[in-house]
Structure formats: structure tokens, C-alpha cells
Ligand SMILES: Nc1ncnc2c1ncn2[C@@H]1O[C@H](COP(=O)(O)OP(=O)(O)OP(=O)(O)O)[C@@H](O)[C@H]1O
């Protein structure tokens with residue numbers, strides 16, 4: 044018995060069919076608002092990224108959409124079903140990879156997958172076939188009889204991905220799928236996810252605090268900060284929204300008070316940020332002209348430039364633009380410390 | 390239904406994959422059975438009693454002969470000769486000897502003259518158990534010396550003649566029922582309490598909760614597995630413990646069925662109790678902290694180590710609602726008394742009701758969300 048799918052009165056994003064729609068969604072823990080009224084919609088077949096620092100509310104958002112925590116107010120529609128009212132229908136069509144690695148270390152890969160296939164009610168006849176397929180998809184076939192505790196971190200992540208797919212879901216939620224992986228394994232996971240999306244016709248919603256991941260993997264990105272959605276768009280759109288097309292990074296061998304105002308006076312410059320003593324990040328609409336003037340200025344003042352680089356704006360700049368803060372992956376991880384809470388795992 | 394068995398399967402696979410839980414839940418009970426069973430054998434042996442003989446008469450010799458007989462036969466104490474009462478008292482004080490028997494000067498003469506003959510006993514009464522054993526042993530020795538050589542024709546003294554219903558029960562046998570229940574308790578405490586909360590904290594439940602499993606399937610799967618683990622611990626300990634304590638009820642198939650019924654009922658009761666206590670707990674420290682307290686609070690008042698009638702009223706009140714009490718009673722009825730099904734029916738009734746009742750209260754308290 045499948046309830047009739049409900050639709051939102053106004054779809055925020057009418058293009059294509061909407062797989063996930065979130066409307067004014069709020070989560071309150073006591074008096075603390077972890078998610079403060081967020082709206083977005085994810086189209087069918089899209090890879091959608093929630094990007095934000097630790098404690099931004101990414102996991103809380105995913106947990107609300109996947110029926111794990113009650114929604115305080117607002118609505119979430121997944122595959123046409125209202126998450127709060129038709130939780131079971133939602134659970135049947137989604138696959139979820141929690142932030143923590145939760146496959147059983149004592150069991151073999153196959154046993155882990157088989158138990159989840161049963162929990163999802165995959166008919167006996169299809170179980171073996173599904174398990175074989177997902178193991179192939181994540182390239183773990185020859186480890187099927189190994190105990191999970193003997194796998195490396197990257198392989199365990201891939202097992203989690205396989206586990207989330209064992210019942211052929213349409214929509215896949217992944218909470219920080221690459222945290223803790225080395226750069227090589229991370230890229231391997233990106234490729235794997237991109238492939239899965241194509242071969243299995245999946246819609247994916249993932250969270251990350253890696254700029255690069257959001258940039259390379261996601262079709263669209265929502266930047267979340269302090270429980271608010273501060274920006275939404277394709278990586279290119281977001282970068283274009285930042286005034287200035289290039290970033291000039293310059294390192295002077297001597298710090299003086301006037302550098303910031305002098306840099307701001309150069310042609311095309313939209314903002315100047317002091318990174319450390321003598322080190323500045325300059326956003327400009329014209330990288331080449333700004334650089335030339337900068338070199339002339341330094342020469343006329345008799346100052347030395349130790350290094351100079353020109354790049355296109357990155358998501359880092361987008362993030363700074365919208366939140367007023369840096370999101371430097373690992374540094375941020377170290378600065379924010381999370382209070383312990385149930386279900387969370389470092 | 391299938392989902393419930395998936396949870397059950399996961400738990401049991403884990404259980405059989407690593408024998409740690411099984412070994413841990415049997416180790417403490419077996420050690421306790423062997424150590425306590427032997428330690429509280431109930432009888433003092435080889436205490437050292439000094440004899441200070443100032444009399445050296447024929448009656449003093451009778452006493453010394455009687456003491457020697459005790460040393461050789463039941464062996465409660467052996468004797469050491471001292472020549473000096475002061476030294477003997479000092480040595481009792483320092484613990485070099487356990488008691489001193491003083492036979493005063495003129496003792497034999499007073500016996501013959503029937504002039505209130507007395508012997509002195511110095512004991513270390515800071516150790517009640519040893520001193521009262523020696524005292525009672527010497528009392529009966531003196532009584533028998535007092536008895537007239539020719540029995541009077543009419544016996545005027547009242548005597549109690551006890552009838553022992555069962556073969557002699559050593560303390561270890563007495564303890565076995567408690568030991569079996571303890572093994573099931575520990576299995577439930579670790580398997581149902583600690584592992585459950587650890588899984589919760591590790592996010593394993595988060596994985597379950599995003600699947601379409603219902604609350605009832607999840608609760609039933611977890612509890613069925615918890616009870617099954619306890620049943621295995623109970624069966625193992627019944628067999629091992631019976632062999633150690635030398636009880637042969639396990640070789641009787643009817644008794645085996647009764648034992649199995651008790652094991653299943655107890656496992657359900659313990660598991661229900663544990664689930665009710667843990668259903669809203671998130672902190673992995675809680676079950677660890679509760680382990681010892683619960684063990685003392687429930688195990689000791691149950692009559693497992695000491696008879697319930699020796700307890701004050703408030704402890705007896707705990708015993709009434711304590712599932713351990715019924716478990717211990719039931720196992721004793723089968724293992725020690727071969728009491729048959731009639732002897733355990735109320736225990737089974739209580740344990741099943743308790744197990745199902747706690748589960749009925751706990752299920753609505755279980756949260757289907759994080
Ligand atoms: N059960 C809870 N009780 C109280 N506060 C909570 C609870 N769960 C989360 N929070 C708070 O909500 C905020 C958002 O947490 P959330 O886990 O969603 O962040 P996140 O973006 O996923 O961070 P991370 O990158 O560290 O995973 C945090 O400040 C957190 O402390």
C-alpha cells in the first residue's frame with residue numbers, strides 16, 4: 044500500500060522533476076536552533092551538495108530528510124512523499140550513508156550487505172544479485188568474505204556506499220562520504236559516485252566541508268552556515284556572483300600599515316583581505332591589470348614582492364563572500380570542537 | 390517479521406564470531422562458584438589451640454585425649470602444648486594461635502571431689518566464626534565428659550532428632566543456583582545492556598532507523614537476541630556448574646526440561662528488565678556504572694548466597710520483586726530437591742510475567758527516531 048505522492052504547492056525549482064524539496068525547514072534542540080528555516084529543491088538525477096563548516100547543520104538537515112530526527116517545523120518532501128507523514132514510503136526509496144562508519148567490524152562484507160538487504164525487504168531471489176552488483180560497483184568483490192575490520196578506511200567507506208545501494212534506491216543521501224580519506228581515495232570515491240549516478244539513475248544529496256569536492260562533484264551547491272542557507276547555485280554561478288573574476292595573492296617581504304588601502308586603490312579591485320603579515324588576497328575584475336599596477340607600485344615604493352599569483356575565483360572566495368569567514372578545510376575542522384551528542388562519531 | 394530476524398541474525402552472528410561475551414559471562418560465575426563454594430564450606434579446619442596444663446592429673450589427660458581425637462577426626466583444631474598461660478594469651482592476641490585452653494591446678498582433684506571443676510578458654514572473639522566453632526566443639530567435648538558412664542534408665546532430657554530430607558548439601562551445591570542465574574544476568578548486562586548502548590553511540594541504530602523496519606520488529610529482534618544469548622549462557626553454566634559441584638540432576642531428562650524452562654523464563658525476565666532500564670539511555674557509561682550496583686542489589690537479596698529468612702524486612706521486600714529470587718528458588722528446587730514441575734510453576738509464572746511485562750512497558754518508550 045503506497046500512499047499517493049504529495050506535491051509542494053509552489054515548487055521552488057520547477058525545472059525537471061523534483062526529487063527532494065525542503066520548505067522552511069526548522070530544527071530546534073531545546074532553545075537552540077540548529078537549522079533555521081531552509082528552502083531548497085533537488086532535481087532528479089542531480090548531485091546536490093550541502094557545503095558548510097562543522098556544526099553548520101548539514102547532518103541535522105540530512106537527518107530530517109531521512110526521517111531520523113523529527114522536523115520541528117516546515118516540510119520536507121522526498122520522492123513525492125511527506126517525510127513527517129509518510130516516513131515509511133520515504134525510507135523505502137532512499138539510501139542513506141551516515142557520517143559514522145557503522146558496518147559491523149566482526150561481520151564479513153557480504154553478511155553486512157545481506158542483513159541490510161533483509162532490513163530493506165529485498166526479496167530473497169534478488170538479494171544475491173543485488174549484493175554482487177553493489178560489490179562490483181564499489182570494486183570490493185574479492186573482499187566479500189573478509190571481515191569488515193580488516194578493510195582500510197577507504198574500503199570501509201566504499202562498503203558503506205554499497206550498503207546504501209543494496210535495495211536499489213532512487214535517492215541517495217551521503218553525509219560526508221570522503222571525510223578521513225586520503226586525496227587519492229577521495230578522488231576515487233568521487234569517480235565512483237559520479238558513475239553510480241549515471242548507471243543507476245540516482246539523485247544524490249551529499250554534505251561536505253571540502254570546497255574541492257563540492258566544486259568537482261556537485262551539479263549544484265547550497266552553502267549552509269549557522270543553520271542558514273546562505274547561497275545556492277551551480278559552482279560556476281556561485282563563483283560569478285562573487286564580484287571580481289580573479290584572485291591575486293601577493294606576499295610582500297615587509298608588512299606596512301598602508302598596504303591594504305594601497306591595494307584597494309588599484310584598478311578593478313573589489314576586496315582585499317589580509318591573510319597574515321605581508322600576505323594579501325585581492326579580488327579583482329581584471330587580474331592582469333591589477334598585477335601590473337601592483338608591480339609598478341611596489342617598484343616605485345622600493346618594496347620587494349616575495350611571491351605573486353593570479354587565479355580564477357574559487358569556492359573559497361564564494362564562501363568568504365557569503366559568510367565573511369574562511370572555510371579552510373582541515374583548519375576549520377581543528378578549530379571547531381563539537382559537543383558530544385548521540386549518534387555522532389568523530 | 391523478516392526484518393526482526395535480520396536484527397536477530399546480526400546479533401547472533403556477532404555473538405558466535407567472537408566468543409568474548411560468552412567467556413566473560415561465564416568466567417565470573419564459575420570463579421565465584423569454585424572460590425566461594427570452597428571458602429564457605431562452613432567448617433573451620435586446623436585451627437591452633439594451645440593447651441596449658443597446670444594440673445597434670447588423670448582428668449587433664451582425659452581432656453587432652455579428647456582434644457587429640459578431635460584433631461585426628463574432624464580436624465577443627467590441633468593442639469600445641471604451652472607451659473605458661475601469659476604466653477598463651479599473648480599468642481592468641483597476636484594471632485600465632487587461635488585459642489588457648491587452660492587446665493588449672495587441682496583440676497583433677499576438684500573433679501573427684503565434685504567441687505565445681507572449671508577449665509578456661511581464651512579465644513580471639515574478633516573472629517566470630519573461628520572462635521564460635523572452637524567454643525562449640527569444646528562445649529560438646531565437655532558435655533560428653535560430663536555424661537554419666539552408666540545411662541539412667543529413664544531419660545528426662547528433651548532431645549531434638551532432625552530428619553534430613555535430602556542428601557547432604559555442601560555450600561557449593563547450595564550456591565550453584567545463584568551461579569547459573571548470575572551467568573544469565575551478566576550475559577544480559579553485557580550483551581543486552583553494554584553492547585546495545587555502544588551500538589547506539591556508534592551509530593549502528595542510525596543505520597537501522599533509516600530502513601523501513603518497524604519499532605516492534607526492531608525491539609523484538611534485539612530482545613530475542615538478548616534472551617537467546619542468555620539462554621546459551623544459562624545452559625552452559627548449568628552443565629559446567631553441575632559437573633563442578635557434583636550434582637547429577639542434569640542426567641535426568643525430565644529435570645533437563647524443567648531446567649530449560651527455568652533458563653528460558655529467567656533469560657526473558659532479565660532481558661526485559663535490562664531493556665526497560667536501557668531503553669532511554671544514550672551514554673555508554675551508564676550500563677557500566679550500573680553493573681555492580683544492580684548485581685549487589687539483586688543478586689545478594691535473592692537467597693543465592695544466604696537464606697532469605699535471615700534478612701531484615703526491607704531486604705525481604707526487595708527479594709519479593711527481584712527476578713533473581715524466583716530464578717534461584719526454581720533452580721534449587723530442581724537441582725537440589727528434584728521437586729518436579731509443581732515446585733517451579735510459580736517461579737516460571739513470575740519470570741514469564743515479569744519478562745513480558747517489562748517488555749510491554751519498554752516498547753512504547755523506545756524511540757523510532759534519534
Ligand atoms: N541531539 C542534539 N542535541 C543538541 N544539539 C544538537 C544535537 N545534534 C546536533 N546539535 C547541534 O546542532 C548543530 C548542527 O549540528 P550538525 O551535526 O547538523 O552539524 P554538521 O554541519 O553536520 O557538522 P559536522 O561537519 O561536524 O558533521 C551543532 O551546533 C550541534 O551541536
Ligand SMILES: [Mg+2]
Nearest residue numbers: 101102142218
Ligand atoms: Mg555532520
